[in-house]
Amino acid sequence: MSTRIAFLKGHGTENDFVIVPDPENAVDLPPAAVAALCDRRAGIGGDGLLHVVRSAAHPEARAMAAEAEWFMDYRNGDGSIAEMCGNGVRVFARYLQRAGHVSEGDLAVATRGGVKTVHIAKEGDITVGMGRARLPGGEVTVSVGGRSWPARNVNMGNPHAVAFVDDLAHAGDLLTPPPFSPASAYPDGVNVEFVVDRGPRHVALRVHERGAGETRSCGTGACAVAVATARRDGTDPAVTGTPATYTVDVPGGTLVITEHPDGEIEMTGPAVIVAEGVLDAEWLGNALR
Numbered sequence: 001m002s003t004r005i006a007f008l009k010g011h012g013t014e015n016d017f018v019i020v021p022d023p024e025n026a027v028d029l030p031p032a033a034v035a036a037l038c039d040r041r042a043g044i045g046g047d048g049l050l051h052v053v054r055s056a057a058h059p060e061a062r063a064m065a066a067e068a069e070w071f072m073d074y075r076n077g078d079g080s081i082a083e084m085c086g087n088g089v090r091v092f093a094r095y096l097q098r099a100g101h102v103s104e105g106d107l108a109v110a111t112r113g114g115v116k117t118v119h120i121a122k123e124g125d126i127t128v129g130m131g132r133a134r135l136p137g138g139e140v141t142v143s144v145g146g147r148s149w150p151a152r153n154v155n156m157g158n159p160h161a162v163a164f165v166d167d168l169a170h171a172g173d174l175l176t177p178p179p180f181s182p183a184s185a186y187p188d189g190v191n192v193e194f195v196v197d198r199g200p201r202h203v204a205l206r207v208h209e210r211g212a213g214e215t216r217s218c219g220t221g222a223c224a225v226a227v228a229t230a231r232r233d234g235t236d237p238a239v240t241g242t243p244a245t246y247t248v249d250v251p252g253g254t255l256v257i258t259e260h261p262d263g264e265i266e267m268t269g270p271a272v273i274v275a276e277g278v279l280d281a282e283w284l285g286n287a288l289r
């Protein structure tokens with residue numbers, strides 16, 4: 001790594017991220033460096049890391065450069081790579097706005113899950129076009145503490161298992177990934193959402209994220225939950241021909257998800273920059289040893 005590396009800290013409904021602006025992709029971020037930065041005691045702390053790179057400068061995003069100038073190179077807090085992060089892409093957009101790279105209005109962001117359209121409102125929340133969900137089917141069971149639930153398999157670019165439960169406390173302490181069966185269902189791991197009803201078109205979730213543990217929110221997870229709940233409720237927009245909007249409470253706030261009859265999903269929620277600074281080169285050198 002080079003010696004002077006700037007960072008910011010931000011969150012979206014308390015799903016928090018270390019942000020590393022690196023337009024020319026000059027900063028080497030091996031998994032150990034990401035895990036050290038995301039460490040809550042010995043590092044900056046975060047559920048994940050947003051590496052902000054120009055698409056043209058990153059081999060995984062070059063093909064999207066004509067459509068989207070910026071690439072969200074998202075990493076989970078343990079250093080692993082994920083296809084997409086719904087809260088992350090809002091915080092990513094907020095950073096670009098704050099840095100003067102973009103202004104309010106529409107913005108295309110390249111992600112490993114494809115190009116996403118982000119709308120930065122004049123004030124307040126940010127809306128993301130999350131694309132369409134895939135519902136691969138197959139029976140999946142999630143178990144915690146002697147209880148088991150059938151889970152809906154929803155892919156939002158990244159994998160989710162959505163289980164409807166009677167009480168969010170039944171998910172337990174979520175200190176380890178909830179076991180699922182068959183074991184072959186998610187060869188690359190999975191994000192697991194536990195969901196309860198709060199009212200008409202209003203649910204609440206807890207989530208165990210692949211590569212991060214229990215988090216205070218998950219944007220792709222909230223979309224997966226809205227999609228699964230609409231199928232359960234008989235409000236699938238592809239069937240009814242009308243959009244389905246769900247309010248999804250997460251431990252760190254609230255997200256609003258709308259699925260349209262063509263399958264396109266929009267998510268609206270806050271995005272906040274908390275701080276910025278410069279990494280200590282000696283700390284980073286030691287963390288990587």
Ligand SMILES: N[C@@H](CCC[C@H](N)C(=O)O)C(=O)O
Binds near residue numbers: 082211221
């Ligand atoms: N918190 C994110 C999802 C981050 C990726 C996830 N842990 C995975 O590995 O798929 C969100 O807001 O969507």
